[in-house]
Amino acid sequence: MKSYEVCECGAPLQLREQPTPEPAGTEVLLEVTAAGICHSDIHFWEGVYDIGGGKVMKLADRGLKLPLRLGHENVGRVVKAGPEARGVNVGDLRLVYPWIGCGECAVCRRGDEQLCLKPQFVGAFRPGGFSDHILVPHPRYLIDYGDLAPEQAAPLACSGVTAYGALKKFGDLLKAEPVVIIGAGGLGLMALAILRAMEAKGAIVIDIDAKKREAAMKAGALAVVDGRAVDAVAQVQAIVNDRIWAVVDFVGSGSTVSLGTDLLTKGGHLVVVGLFGGEITMPTPYIPMRAMTIQGSYTGSLPELHELIALLRKTPMPYMPVDVRPLDSVNASLNDLKDGNVIGRVVLAPN
Structure with missing residues (x-):
C-alpha cells in the first residue's frame, strides 16, 4: 500500500510503502478512488492553528501524532470486510463519513459524533485517504452516494x-x-x-x-x-x-x-x-x-450527511468546480491551496 504522510510538520509529505491492512471485526477496507483536499488538511499539515494575539494552538497537544496520513474526503470501492461487518459487499462504491467519535458518550449516542471529546477523525486520529487504500472501523460510516461522480461525491464528506x-x-x-x-x-x-x-x-x-x-x-x-x-x-x-x-x-x-x-x-x-x-x-x-x-459550526453530523446525499440524489448537483489530480501531486496541491490558487476543490485520484 502506497501512502503520502506528514512526517514533519510543514515539510513535504513523504511517500511510504506499507502492508495493506487486513480488516478485522466490523472494519471495512476500501480501495481509494477519490480523496479531496481541504483547508483543514493545511492546518493538520502545519500542526498549528492561529488563535490570535500572536498565539497558536498546537495540534500535537490535542492528540495528533506523526507520521500522519491526511485525507478526510474519501470515496472508495470495498475490497474486503471483517467477519462482523454487515450490510456491505465487495465492489460497493461508498463515501466515507470521517468525523468519527468514541461511539459511547452521550454526544455520540445523540448523533453528533463530530463534537465528541474523544475524536477518532479519519485523516487526523485515524489514517486518511492520501493513499491507495483506507480502513474504516464500521460499515455505518459508509454511504451510498448514488449516481454522483466520485470526484463530486468525495468533497461532500467535509466541504458538503x-x-x-x-x-x-x-x-x-x-x-x-x-x-x-x-x-x-x-x-x-x-x-x-x-x-x-x-x-x-x-x-x-x-x-x-x-x-x-x-x-x-x-x-x-x-x-x-x-x-x-x-x-x-x-x-x-x-x-x-x-x-x-x-x-x-x-x-x-x-x-x-x-x-x-x-x-x-x-x-x-x-x-x-x-x-x-x-x-x-x-x-x-x-x-x-x-x-x-x-x-x-463544526463540520456536520452523520445524519446530516445522509440528509445531504438524499437531497442531492433527488436534485441534481449544481455547478461545483473540481480539479482532479493524481495522488503524487499531493504536495503541489497542498501548496496551491495554501497560496489561494485553487478555485473550488482539488480531488486526488489514487487509482
Missing part, C-alpha cells in the same frame, strides 16, 4: 456536510432572506450549490479574490462584493435594502468575523465556520442590544 450543517442553522430564514456568504473557496462555492438544491432565496458572496468572485457568480450568486472595498458593508446593504439577517463566514479570520457582525441587522445571525485564525474585540453590550446570534 460542513456547508450544509452551517446553512441548516438558519432554519426557515433560508427561504425568506438571502444569505451573505463570506469566502468563495471550496466551502463557499459548495454552499451556493447546496442553497440552489435547497431552493433557498440565494446568496450574496464576499471575497477578496476577483477569480473567486467570478466563480461565485458562475455558481449562481445573486451578487458579489470585494471584501477589501472600504464600503463593502454599504455595498451589501444596498443590495438587500439594509437588512441582513443571515451571514455565514467560511473564512474565520478576525477581519471577516468583524465584517460579519457589522453586516447584521438587529436580531441577525452569524455562523462562523472557517478556521483561518485571529481574534475579535466587541463591546459586550452590542450583543444583547442588537440581539445578535454568533454561533460556531
